[in-house]
Amino acid sequence: DTSLRSLAEAKGIYFGTAITQGDLNNPALTAVAGSQFGMLTPGNEMKWDTTEPSRGSFNFAPADRLVSFAQANSMKLRGHTLVWHSQLPSWVSSLPTTQVKAAMENHITNEVTHYKGKLYAWDVVNEPFNEDGSFRTDAFYNAMGSGFVADALRTARAADPDAKLYLNDYNIEGQNAKSDAMYNLVKTLKSQGVPLDGVGFQAHFIAGQVPSTFKANLQRFTALGVNVAITELDDRIQLPATTASLAQQANDYAGVVNTCLAVSGCVGITQWGVGDADSWIPGTFPGYGAATLYDATYRPKPAYAATATAL
């Protein structure tokens, strides 16, 4: 078996993908997803706007379908995400600050309990930082200050003691002000005995611009006693893609795999999407695309071969 998932597992890491509910209707996509990837992250369905669209009213049906797909294909699951400023229903952001803590704890307890025993890990808090390393002044920070992070982690641990608990962010792959802030937060939380198992590095890269400090940065986090994971990998290309840019992308993907394999405590890599046709990149970064391992018809690209070789 030369699938990415088997090659990764033979090296002691996982290789995963993100899938949305709509993707389940695409047989070309699901065939690749179920055979090549060993971990599934729901792309949107575990976010607050889907799971608790109005206060106290929970909807787990969309994510449950993805959980069933993962289980049917012997894939593990990453829960994404419990506390995030985005895809947050307006009822939360318009609560009086005195009520946000209870709402957050109730949300975490209900969602984590629903999936108790089924998930490998949770992205408990997503994207807490601004680019300069200051905390985002979102509903949670405004109500609780930076203590919302520890409170969220403790609440998640109480609801499912077996799921690995992660903080997740983007633009923290290299050493910079934002990754310094995450590093300092992790250091503080660990010194306080707050339950925290890992840090997720989203890794939404631009072809040719993977930070040179990626490996050293991951290593300074693992030195704090946490695991690291690459949680949302893609490598966008300015369109139209060329032979040269696809070769650059292949080189980038191999580099990411080699980096994870070289860092003890790097548990795995998840690509954000299966193929270029279902990737979020073209919709969010106009002029960019072709960011994944598979082309628009789910044929493997040069980056696929490079990934398989690096694994």
Ligand code: XIL
């Ligand atoms: C993206 C999804 O892929 C899109 O479908 C959605 O419209 C917006 O969110 N960082 C994250 C992910 O943590 O949840 C985001 O997913 C991409 C950026």
